[in-house]
Amino acid sequence: MLVQRLGAPSDFDPLLERVRDARVVMIGEATHGSYDYYRIREQLTRRLIAECGFSFVGVEGDWPDCDRVHRSVTGASGGAVEPQAALERFERWPTWMWANAEVARFCRWLRAWNMERPEPARVGFHGLDVYSLWESMQAIFDYLGEEDPASLEAAQDAYRCFEPYGKRIEEYGDAARFVSARCEQEVVRLLTRTREQAAVDGPGAFSAWQNAEVVAGAERYYRAMVAGGPGSWNVRDTHMADTLDRLLDHYGPGARGVVWAHNTHVGDARATDMAADGMLNIGQLARERHGADEVVLIGLGSWRGTVIAAPRWGAPAEAMLVPPARAGSVEQRLHELMPERAVLVFGGPDQPGWVTDILDHRAIGVVYDPSFESWGNYVPTRLGQRYDAFIWCDETTALHPLPALTAAGEMETYPAGV
Structure with a gap:
């Protein structure tokens, strides 16, 4: 296992070496409402596009909403000149997942990158989800x-x-x-x-x-x-995996995709208790369809901080306190062992027990109640099997939602709101 202190974009170099030949790179998040995850994901994705030639970004969002963003960032006919204008049109709750300042900054960069290239070489932005x-x-x-x-x-x-x-x-x-x-x-x-x-x-x-x-x-x-049960979850993640495959085919031979989604979708379900419940996810399906060498799964996590979430389904978003992770969890061990920010690349014979053993791993959805920390919000996980790499932030802060239209969205299935 390799550990790299993270302080600048160049510190992603060991991770870039790991993903350089992959066809699919999935970058997760432990919450949908943390600035630091979005910022790190942006920095890493920019390098994947600029240095490794990735073809598109597929996100845990709706196809029609994201298609407006795609038209903006690729300069397509009728697309908004300013990508933020497309993001502000997101309506399905929770809008803040994509209508936020952090995604707007990435999309402005992506449009500038694309405008310097011929149309066939421009990098797309697409929604993978099933709700619209x-x-x-x-x-x-x-x-x-x-x-x-x-x-x-x-x-x-x-x-x-x-x-x-x-x-x-x-x-x-x-x-x-x-x-x-x-x-x-x-x-x-x-x-x-x-x-x-x-x-x-x-x-x-x-x-x-x-x-x-x-x-x-x-x-x-x-x-x-x-x-009830895992059926609707599996329909949703299978749809996202199928959409990813259609995009790879659509972009042509040699196409490569980056996926942004919650850890519960990205991290291989077979390394968690989700498998015992009959659940699969897009990370597992990508490994099965394309081979483990062609897919790199990257998780993110933190020990404490603040987050944008809602106290109940459809309620207004608010900044909430994320308390220190509970004893015995992955996050508690990383808090004790790691620098404030670090990149961990798994593999090799020297994996410590907290990488190979089953430990609780925190997952916060769009609906969050910090008082549940004593018994909920955690997924038993073998970290080194669930992900190929992990990015650690000891403390995170809430992201910055854009003004947006809001409408109650479809209820998402277990794990709640992810």
Whole structure:
């Protein structure tokens, strides 16, 4: 195992050496609301793009919202000149995950980088998640109305099937227990038509195809959610892994992707108690599909600090205190052993016990109650199997949300709000 004190971007050099030949690099976060994680992720991703030639960034966000950001950072027709304007249009709660000053700074850098390059060489920014059913449906209507009016009927059939549930789309899952209420046939028909059109058209068709995949994934997600258990979580992470693979194919031979998501999605589920509960995640799926040598999983964590989160689902975000990690946890051991900031690259015969043994590892979602620290907010983990590398920040501070429209989003499944 290699340990490098982290104080400047050049201190990522040992990690860059580890990821230099990887096709996929996933960079996690222990919370969605810590400035330090976003800043470190930005610094590392800039180097992956500039020095290693990565092709796109895929994030734990909705495809339509992120597509507006993508159009801005790549200078596409109709895209905002200022990426922050696209980020401020994010509506689904919690908006602060992507509509924040830290992401805006990275996107401004990315646009400047891209504007110095020909269009085929520009680096994209894409959403991997499954929640944007209505927004994706509208995007499909907009596309088909201009490019393939003959396929509008398939889109209208799918829309009419979901329409009775309105914004309470989770109620579709309840209704879908009865076969007559299911929208599977309509969604499959829509997906088939947009996939066929994407085969002959350009980037706009690919985006429409992905929106159709979101609609199909959302239909499966809400049906699985009613059954409880790991089903809806697995539908969601499988959808994100499938989207990542479509992007790699779309960007062509030699394409390489960076993924930004919570540790619970990035770190291999097989090295945690998630596996015993029947759960998988995008980090595990990427290793299985592409091979461990082609995928590098990087976790982040801290001992204490402040974080942006909400006390309950849909509530306004607020800065909260993150207390010192509990005794016996990964974070407590790193607090005792590591400098204030460090990069750990796992591997070799000299792995200490806290890397190979099962220890509690903190995970904070968009909903957080610090009083749960005594019994919740931790995932039993073999750190060196869950990640290829880990970035340590002893103390973190809350990120800086942008002013944004807010609307209650779909409830996310266990681990809560990640």
